[in-house]
Amino acid sequence: MDTGIRLALTLGQISAVMVAVLLTVAALTLLERKVLGWMQDRMGPMEVGPYGILQPVADGLKLFFKEDIIPAGANKLMFSLAPILSLVPALIGFAVIPFGPDWTVDVGGVNFKPFVITDINIGILYILAFASIGAFGIILGGWSSNSKYSLLGGLRSAAQLISYELNVGLSIIGVLLLSGSLSLVTITNAQAGGFWNWYFFAFPFPQAVAFVVFIISSVAETNRTPFDLPEAESELVAGFFTEYSGMRFAFFFMAEYANMILVSCVATVLFFGGWHAPFEFLQGPESWHWLTGMIWFTIKVYGFLFLFFWLRATLPRLRYDQLMRFGWKVLLPIALGNIVVTSLFAYIFPGN
């Protein structure tokens, strides 16, 4: 009985989060085009529905009814596996993100946390691990297409993801040192009480530098401009998904946007206090925390997503050697230095 209730609750939670994430992906495809258009003195999509708000529906329908082409000489198994390998790790990371307060509700004798699917004690490690698996999808997709553009895109993304994943991992260690936990719920709870408690500003050593490293590295990890070398459309047609069409292409596309959302969620949770409001009074009374918490979380995540679009509208693409040099010679030492300084401060001011 307990197992049944737990299963039903968890499945309900998973489907709620999935629907929310996929709806956000759909919204992002439109928002990105709109924001880019506005920044470039254009209008963006205007035809489908009023002000083009139904564009994601039209895009989805188009991709759904498009012919699914498998190129001659492609490895059929890997070719069809790659989009799934790319999308699933991007979606699976949301399992450990706390979207709201850390409440435990008793439903028919089952302890149930309504705002986080599962609070595992290695949450951030789990996200990083699955983000690395996402790279396999890109590399396999590039390799199995039997096309030189795809292969070059896949190779580039392999090198890029490995280099920048390291920086992501190292930049968050400062936060982990200060919070003393890998669980995202614990990290969020440690940042309660106002924006000065967020790890971006936190007392022993503000993690602002680490945050900058994290954001740059995660832009690189999600293959977004200015680090979009794997899919550089002016150099490699479309990079690793050159040969993909229809729903398989849509999977890669959704994976990219889901990764963006995931990275924004992680940045929010680690550096900007998760669902906590910048001031205590903005959070409202205790019983309203679930609503204000979700609202604040959404605002912060959309802020980061806007930052992604903003960067894309502003910056040109890096050259490949610049990318590598920047990752290994600039970001890596900064991240390492941040760890050293943070651990020193954490030692001098224990208990914070």
Add this chain to the structure above:
Amino acid sequence: MKLKKWVKTLIFYEIALGMKATLSHLLHYKPITLQYPHEKKSLPSNYRGMLALLRYDDGTEKCVGCDLCEAACPSRVIRVVSAEVPGEPTKRYSKEYYMDMTRCLFCGLCVEACPVDALGMTQEYEWAVYDKRQLHLNKEQLLAIGDRNFPIREKRLEFQHPNVAYFNVGFKELPQKEV
């Protein structure tokens, strides 16, 4: 100087500058887009659009079948088959008149060349078709284009003998009836 450069690099000065520029475009959003099928640009009066054959105000064709447009055309768009008006041996007309608009480059030389102003350039430009053969126009189609674009027609000069192929250009200095 070196220090200043370093500080600028550290605080992402150039990136911040660029991002400020893009943000200012977002905040002062003034799109330069023309929503084409819904909004259309107003064309200049001398716009060189679709070609058309014209008529006099009594409904007779202006074209006298002189072939000068065919000779003037640089891309061989026009083909004229000239013939005598039946029963009027001094007067000619274009029995058949074809334009292959797939080749036309809208230079307007045929209009310049026409001695009787029988050709006109309209303001029409939406001539995309699914079948190229729809752009091979015959005389009736060209006259129809002229009819719908030039509702006010030129008057036939009163002293022109109906049996004479009359060239407007040769008699500029003679008094002409007001249009």
